[in-house]
Amino acid sequence: MSGFAVGDLLVAxxxxxxxxxxxxxxxxxxxxxxxTVGVVLNRISELDLGSALPSWAGLVSEPARLFDGGPxxxxxxxxxxxxxHAGEEPPGWRPIxxxxxxxxxxxxxxxxxxxYRRLRIxxxxxxxxxxxxxxxxxxxxxxxxxxxxDDVFDTQPNSLWRRVLRRQGGELALLxxxxxNAELN
Numbered sequence: 001m002s003g004f005a006v007g008d009l010l011v012a013x014x015x016x017x018x019x020x021x022x023x024x025x026x027x028x029x030x031x032x033x034x035x036t037v038g039v040v041l042n043r044i045s046e047l048d049l050g051s052a053l054p055s056w057a058g059l060v061s062e063p064a065r066l067f068d069g070g071p072x073x074x075x076x077x078x079x080x081x082x083x084x085h086a087g088e089e090p091p092g093w094r095p096i097x098x099x100x101x102x103x104x105x106x107x108x109x110x111x112x113x114x115x116y117r118r119l120r121i122x123x124x125x126x127x128x129x130x131x132x133x134x135x136x137x138x139x140x141x142x143x144x145x146x147x148x149x150d151d152v153f154d155t156q157p158n159s160l161w162r163r164v165l166r167r168q169g170g171e172l173a174l175l176x177x178x179x180x181n182a183e184l185n
Contacts, residue, residue: 004144006031007097010038011143011164014178020071023161026126027147029096036128039069039078042157045123055109061118061153069122079103080152081119090115100152118153
């Protein structure tokens with residue numbers, strides 16, 4: 001047993017200071033014997049969504065920006081979406097947890113318009129080969145936590161890491177006050 005599953009959050013531990021994953025909150029979207037795929041929920045991309053995917057720019061939730069999903073395949077895009085109506089599975093959508101799912105960006109925009117309550121697009125993804133994430137968990141690099149529906153579409157992504165840790169209570173809530181400057185901890 002791996003200790004994590006599709007729909008879980010990986011919240012970066014304070015020991016991660018690689019400039020790539022420090023302070024990140026990653027939603028796991030695929031987990032199988034070949035490895036694990038997730039998207040970073042709390043990093044806005046420098047790329048302009050209107051330039052990268054102009055037909056989708058009007059459908060994304062606030063903040064209406066392209067998010068940096070991770071360092072792998074930055075030219076590719078992953079879309080997370082919540083259907084507008086409970087129990088509905090619009091074309092091109094696959095559930096991950098609750099009412100959050102992956103939306104295939106090859107779905108015609110005309111079909112997607114109005115079919116989703118919230119939608120967010122990520123450039124790239126985070127990926128781990130088989131066994132790699134398990135090793136990182138043994139080194140306490142990540143905290144595996146349950147995702148809340150609103151984490152995916154959070155309107156204040158810059159503070160998501162702290163808020164996810166804080167709501168856990170105990171030691172994890174204490175970690176939410178961590179600063180990069182050790183003298184302030």
